[in-house]
Amino acid sequence: MAGSRWVETVFNKRECIKFIPSSKDNARCCCGQLWQFHRDGSPATLRHGEDLHWSPSRHTHLLPTDAYGTLEFQGGAHPTKAQYLRLSHDTRPEHILQLLTGEWGLDLPKLLITVQGGKTNFDLQPKLKKVIRKGLLKAAKTTGAWVFTAGTNTGVTRHVGEALVTESAIRERSGRVVSVGVAPWGVIEKRQDLIGRNKDVPYHPMNSPKSKFVALNKHHTYFLLVDNGTVGKYGPELILRRKLENYISKQRIETRGGLATPVVCVVIEGGPQTIRQVLEYVTDSPPVPVIVCDGTGRAADILAFVHKYTCSGLNMIEGNRETVILALERVFDLRTSQAEKLFAEVLQCVRKRDLITVFRLKEGSELDQSILSALLHAQRLNPPEQLSLALTWNRVDIARSHVFSEEVEWSQSSLEQAMMDALVNDRIEFVKLLLEQGVIMNKFLTIQRLEELYNSKSGPSNTLRYIMRDVKKNIPRDYRYTVIDIGLVINKLMGGAYRAYYTRKKFRTVYENTLMKSPRLHRNNSSIFHASKNLLQKNANNSPRSYISQEEARSGFEFDYPFSELLVWAVLTKRQGMAMLMWQHGEEAIAKALVAAKLYKALAHEAADDDLETEVYEELKGYAKEFETLALDVMDYCYRQDDDRAQQLLTYELRNWSKQTCLSLAVAVNHRALLSHTCCQILLADLWLGGLRTRKNTNVKVMLSVLFSPLILLLGFRSREELKTMPQTREEHQDDDLERSSDSETDSESDEENIDMRNDHDPEAQLVNSVSVPSHPVTPTLQAEAPLCQTNSSTALATNFLIPPTQDTATGGDNTSLSAPTPTLRHNGVTTPNLSPLETSAFINNRSKQLPARLKLYEFYNAPITKFWAHSIAYAFFLSLYTYVVLVKLPKQPAWMEWYAVAYISTLILEKLREIISAEPVELK
Numbered sequence: 001m002a003g004s005r006w007v008e009t010v011f012n013k014r015e016c017i018k019f020i021p022s023s024k025d026n027a028r029c030c031c032g033q034l035w036q037f038h039r040d041g042s043p044a045t046l047r048h049g050e051d052l053h054w055s056p057s058r059h060t061h062l063l064p065t066d067a068y069g070t071l072e073f074q075g076g077a078h079p080t081k082a083q084y085l086r087l088s089h090d091t092r093p094e095h096i097l098q099l100l101t102g103e104w105g106l107d108l109p110k111l112l113i114t115v116q117g118g119k120t121n122f123d124l125q126p127k128l129k130k131v132i133r134k135g136l137l138k139a140a141k142t143t144g145a146w147v148f149t150a151g152t153n154t155g156v157t158r159h160v161g162e163a164l165v166t167e168s169a170i171r172e173r174s175g176r177v178v179s180v181g182v183a184p185w186g187v188i189e190k191r192q193d194l195i196g197r198n199k200d201v202p203y204h205p206m207n208s209p210k211s212k213f214v215a216l217n218k219h220h221t222y223f224l225l226v227d228n229g230t231v232g233k234y235g236p237e238l239i240l241r242r243k244l245e246n247y248i249s250k251q252r253i254e255t256r257g258g259l260a261t262p263v264v265c266v267v268i269e270g271g272p273q274t275i276r277q278v279l280e281y282v283t284d285s286p287p288v289p290v291i292v293c294d295g296t297g298r299a300a301d302i303l304a305f306v307h308k309y310t311c312s313g314l315n316m317i318e319g320n321r322e323t324v325i326l327a328l329e330r331v332f333d334l335r336t337s338q339a340e341k342l343f344a345e346v347l348q349c350v351r352k353r354d355l356i357t358v359f360r361l362k363e364g365s366e367l368d369q370s371i372l373s374a375l376l377h378a379q380r381l382n383p384p385e386q387l388s389l390a391l392t393w394n395r396v397d398i399a400r401s402h403v404f405s406e407e408v409e410w411s412q413s414s415l416e417q418a419m420m421d422a423l424v425n426d427r428i429e430f431v432k433l434l435l436e437q438g439v440i441m442n443k444f445l446t447i448q449r450l451e452e453l454y455n456s457k458s459g460p461s462n463t464l465r466y467i468m469r470d471v472k473k474n475i476p477r478d479y480r481y482t483v484i485d486i487g488l489v490i491n492k493l494m495g496g497a498y499r500a501y502y503t504r505k506k507f508r509t510v511y512e513n514t515l516m517k518s519p520r521l522h523r524n525n526s527s528i529f530h531a532s533k534n535l536l537q538k539n540a541n542n543s544p545r546s547y548i549s550q551e552e553a554r555s556g557f558e559f560d561y562p563f564s565e566l567l568v569w570a571v572l573t574k575r576q577g578m579a580m581l582m583w584q585h586g587e588e589a590i591a592k593a594l595v596a597a598k599l600y601k602a603l604a605h606e607a608a609d610d611d612l613e614t615e616v617y618e619e620l621k622g623y624a625k626e627f628e629t630l631a632l633d634v635m636d637y638c639y640r641q642d643d644d645r646a647q648q649l650l651t652y653e654l655r656n657w658s659k660q661t662c663l664s665l666a667v668a669v670n671h672r673a674l675l676s677h678t679c680c681q682i683l684l685a686d687l688w689l690g691g692l693r694t695r696k697n698t699n700v701k702v703m704l705s706v707l708f709s710p711l712i713l714l715l716g717f718r719s720r721e722e723l724k725t726m727p728q729t730r731e732e733h734q735d736d737d738l739e740r741s742s743d744s745e746t747d748s749e750s751d752e753e754n755i756d757m758r759n760d761h762d763p764e765a766q767l768v769n770s771v772s773v774p775s776h777p778v779t780p781t782l783q784a785e786a787p788l789c790q791t792n793s794s795t796a797l798a799t800n801f802l803i804p805p806t807q808d809t810a811t812g813g814d815n816t817s818l819s820a821p822t823p824t825l826r827h828n829g830v831t832t833p834n835l836s837p838l839e840t841s842a843f844i845n846n847r848s849k850q851l852p853a854r855l856k857l858y859e860f861y862n863a864p865i866t867k868f869w870a871h872s873i874a875y876a877f878f879l880s881l882y883t884y885v886v887l888v889k890l891p892k893q894p895a896w897m898e899w900y901a902v903a904y905i906s907t908l909i910l911e912k913l914r915e916i917i918s919a920e921p922v923e924l925k
Helices: 002-010 093-103 126-143 155-163 236-249 272-283 298-309 318-332 336-351 367-379 383-393 396-403 412-424 428-436 447-454 464-471 483-494 505-517 526-542 550-555 562-572 576-584 589-609 614-641 643-650 662-669 678-689 698-707 709-714 720-724 730-741 745-761 795-801 837-845 853-862 864-887 896-918
Strands: 012-016 060-064 067-073 080-088 111-117 145-149 178-184 196-203 222-227 263-268 290-293 356-359
Touching: 002 093, 002 196, 012 080, 093 236, 111 126, 111 155, 111 236, 111 272, 126 145, 126 155, 126 367, 126 383, 145 155, 145 236, 155 178, 178 236, 222 236, 236 263, 263 272, 263 298, 263 367, 272 290, 272 298, 272 336, 290 298, 290 367, 298 318, 298 336, 298 356, 318 336, 356 367, 367 383, 367 396, 383 396, 383 412, 396 428, 412 428, 412 447, 428 576, 447 483, 447 505, 447 562, 464 483, 464 589, 483 505, 483 562, 483 589, 562 576, 562 589, 576 589, 576 614, 589 614, 589 662, 614 643, 614 662, 614 678, 643 662, 643 678, 662 678, 678 864, 698 709, 698 864, 709 853, 853 864, 864 896
Parallel strands: 067 196, 080 222, 111 145, 111 263, 145 178, 178 222, 263 290, 290 356
Antiparallel strands: 012 060, 067 080
């Protein structure tokens, strides 16, 4: 109701209040209506000498509009709907734009395409018709443009409407091209049926051959019916349409430079009035570029011919001049004087030949590219502004062919600014293009930009705000997310003992230094700065080492894995296409795919808990499945190329991902297909046997050896060199921790720094740097990952034995190095050096050295299979004794069976307590 009151207050209609007879028909007023429709009497009452010049401003009066609502076009399989409004010809354009954007809910256009041409019906060549329809539709839909036409079902408007036929079938308004018909109210067929306030009107768009009125085109979405009080006359819509176009051209589109909305005119066929309109467009301020479609007939062909055969000095061959004048006389049925005058107007048009582009049908020509390229040249923008405009239109082909084609030296800042716009607006193809043009992502991605990405309102709807409410209570309405907040969200979604890099002490120190340099980075509350500062001061006092130097803080912070950070951003904001692109670039392809799958699954679970739509849950689960498939495919390819390195790939420590491994991430994701892969099964089988080398009757041999220890010496064992290449079990890793913790803290800090420096510069520190995957459309870059153990093929047993082999948990659990270290291999009581891949292969082939008896005993009792059968045998013996103690009456003095049962239960309790203490923390709900 409020909208209806506003419409009737702002918009008016016009009615003739003065009967002035027409020179052609004395019974009809100059407004076009008969004298019976006037209140001031008949022609007989008109006194001689009265003013006989009819004018809308003097002989009409304004009344609140009485015709607006919704048209329901009949005659098709389903009625198509369009909004309409009757308004006065002198309505202010700002009110019309407010109607379109406010009442009718449209977004401001990124481009305005105004189509001019003939009002009478005409035919086009089939091929040319197809190209024009396709080009108009593509130009409008890909750029988010508005299309202005005359709105009637005749002439050029009918052809434009046929180009929008496919759009009419799309029910969602967001998927339809915004086509606005600006038509004169007085020429509309059955216009009396449209009278009504906020009315739904069934409308049959049928033109009557004998009628001078025309129907509206059913493929348009909005109609502005311009009323100046006349009936059956064209013209009132032209001035209002031009004013509206000029006003829209002054609006700023959403680009960093705040560019004005571009306007382009497309000429198809047309009469003398079309030529005058073209002249008005090219001489206006600012001028409007014009696309002339050659071959469509009449005015368009004449403009194209003169444009082709007129040089820059406007000197035209005399024979051509006479040819054009004769053509004007014949085509438009003009006298010679009129034709010469019109020819002069044509010459004035081509005087601005740089604003006129002639589109000719030829192989590979597309109308949409001609439209957009003409706009770029006519706007006279610098290359960064042209790139921004192409990005706003989402036309990477235009950027590739017209913006980056010229020999322009692009600054890194201009490319980074465009990259930021592309990421915010989810322009995937533009991100690819900018990466090709040399954007350095390590330099581009800063903390400020990452926070800006997380706080952007653009892009698809996501569930990040719901998760944020769980990790931070009482969030204000205008709260801006920090990367530390995002780290808490990641911790919640990943679960377990996962700690995102954003929540670690080193990053908090970096963030505090960045916050001090750029106070506008975070505008939530000053208390956040003080709280962060106090927390960092406390951590600095309690920490035995400094996590970041002053030089590093002054030099600025760079993310070592920018594509990984952007992958997490894309997943949390539900930009699947962008997430896939970020997965294709950078390192650790398997790990990134598993992390993305885990985050998507957690987001889907949270969506189900928040009672969101089922479609959201299914969509997120589908995205997780896509990344699971990618991880499995890359793993399978790596295994087929090199099975040994593929196993190392599964167990390489990922310091960028909370010191996890691909195997532990697969367990967290519950990726059963990857865990059941041959590579994983072979790895688990080797870990299950430990240092044993036996192929037949393994369980029997182990059980007999547990019962009769001398049989251990008869079993087969791996060589010392083979044992060095095996990943560590949890117990061995803990033994190494105890040994390292006995060293001085100063020495360990110095050694760690030396190791990090060596790994940064040693190419052999990277186990696998890159793997090409030809079976995929991308070439993922994989970073190898450090050994980590499992005991069984089942997921449950795997979880108990996953342990990073090289992390010094006693003296730096929060000091995460982002470089990939050479994995520390199996420790058997003897100090073993780190091995390169080539050395590893040499050790595998060298099996000449056999283990001494002492190491055989150590390896046998340290093997998971031995522990399993020893525990099983001991448990069976305990059950037997316990049953005997319960059922058989024993003497008053405790027998050895009772002492054994008590000791077994006591040690079992201690073991369970140890497991609880050392287990990963689990969030309780």
